[in-house]
Amino acid sequence: MTFHLSLPRRVLFGPGVYARLGEVARTMGRRALLVTGRSALRRSGRLQQAEDMLREQGVDYLLIEGVENDPSLTTCVHAIHTARRERCDFVLSIGGGSALDAGKAAAAVAPQAGDLEAYFHGGRKLERNPLPHLAVPTTAGTGSESTPNAVLTDTARGIKKSLRDERMVPDAALADPELTLSAPPDVTAQAGMDALTQAIECCVSRDANPFSDALALRAIELLARHLPGAVAEGSDLAHREPVALASLLTGIAFGNAGLGAVHGFANPLGAALHAPHGLICAALLPHVCEFNLPAAERKFGDVARALGLHAAGEVPAALAALNHRLGIPARLDGFGLTEEALPALAAASRSGSMLKNPRSATDDERVGLLRKVL
Ligand SMILES: [Fe+2]
Numbered sequence: 010m011t012f013h014l015s016l017p018r019r020v021l022f023g024p025g026v027y028a029r030l031g032e033v034a035r036t037m038g039r040r041a042l043l044v045t046g047r048s049a050l051r052r053s054g055r056l057q058q059a060e061d062m063l064r065e066q067g068v069d070y071l072l073i074e075g076v077e078n079d080p081s082l083t084t085c086v087h088a089i090h091t092a093r094r095e096r097c098d099f100v101l102s103i104g105g106g107s108a109l110d111a112g113k114a115a116a117a118v119a120p121q122a123g124d125l126e127a128y129f130h131g132g133r134k135l136e137r138n139p140l141p142h143l144a145v146p147t148t149a150g151t152g153s154e155s156t157p158n159a160v161l162t163d164t165a166r167g168i169k170k171s172l173r174d175e176r177m178v179p180d181a182a183l184a185d186p187e188l189t190l191s192a193p194p195d196v197t198a199q200a201g202m203d204a205l206t207q208a209i210e211c212c213v214s215r216d217a218n219p220f221s222d223a224l225a226l227r228a229i230e231l232l233a234r235h236l237p238g239a240v241a242e243g244s245d246l247a248h249r250e251p252v253a254l255a256s257l258l259t260g261i262a263f264g265n266a267g268l269g270a271v272h273g274f275a276n277p278l279g280a281a282l283h284a285p286h287g288l289i290c291a292a293l294l295p296h297v298c299e300f301n302l303p304a305a306e307r308k309f310g311d312v313a314r315a316l317g318l319h320a321a322g323e324v325p326a327a328l329a330a331l332n333h334r335l336g337i338p339a340r341l342d343g344f345g346l347t348e349e350a351l352p353a354l355a356a357a358s359r360s361g362s363m364l365k366n367p368r369s370a371t372d373d374e375r376v377g378l379l380r381k382v383l
Contacts, residue, residue, distance in 0.1 A: 152260020
């Protein structure tokens with residue numbers, strides 16, 4: 010067995026670690042590109058708190074605010090040009106997976122000779138190391154703070170895919186569960202189901218290894234026990250903390266072991282439907298698990314036990330029941346998914362995460378899987 014691991018050099022986790030943001034940032038440089046999402050961070054007062062901590066440490070910053078859900082190339086190019094023009098020496102991203110991914114793209118491409126398009130569409134490899142990056146998640150689910158890829162959308166061409174390089178793993182991840190307390194129930198449910206999908210997919214992935222298995226199985230256990238509570242009683246840290254921990258563990262695990270068919274479908278579906286990523290994943294997960302069962306029975310036995318079940322065969326129905334309990338729709342027709350669109354979506358999902366799926370799927374089988382959520 011061989012595997013190799015890419016990990017953040019520094020991880021700070023726990024209620025209250027946000028107070029250490031200034032001190033950690035100071036170790037990364039003097040001038041930051043501060044990347045955040047639309048407005049939640051400002052409204053919660055947490056942005057002001059970050060700005061105060063940076064000032065106290067003598068760190069200058071340029072603010073890129075308003076990264077949209079599913080960050081666009083346009084937003085990232087703006088961030089990259091700002092980092093270059095202002096000679097930022099590191100990136101600090103605070104927000105959901107989208108803000109962190111935009112921060113990752115900026116950190117990766119700012120030091121390069123070429124522009125984002127060349128690396129995103131042209132397949133050009135990063136010639137230079139990315140800028141140092143401190144990532145601070147405010148939702149629990151994407152695990153972006155510890156993964157080597159940024160999921161970006163070319164809105165003009167309707168293409169959503171990953172910019173990926175092992176060196177894009179953030180240098181430091183600072184995950185404070187208290188930041189997730191203000192996430193509304195639907196965001197909590199969707200992000201949490203993204204984490205559960207990622208944990209299960211990486212556990213049964215063709216590239217799974219003992220390190221990723223240990224983290225992913227523990228994450229599945231934590232999510233099964235605490236995600237419903239985090240959705241129903243969002244102000245209870247006793248649920249928020251284990252869910253945030255599960256997200257962190259999952260990010261480290263799948264950043265090294267890859268994902269599977271659900272995430273293979275999720276990018277083209279996300280570009281076509283503009284539905285939240287976690288919701289798309291959650292709806293597909295029970296059906297993909299059902300399809301994968303014969304190819305990974307032993308692994309699904311482990312997943313079943315982590316979910317508190319007895320047998321691998323119980324996994325799909327239990328996941329469908331969990332979606333129902335969390336208020337996540339079983340179908341995506343409400344987002345405009347149609348029968349006519351299925352063949353093109355199935356064709357667009359041939360590569361990427363699909364290649365790590367434990368069971369290979371033909372185009373027809375992929376259309377069949379998509380039809381289950383129609
Ligand atoms: Fe995901």
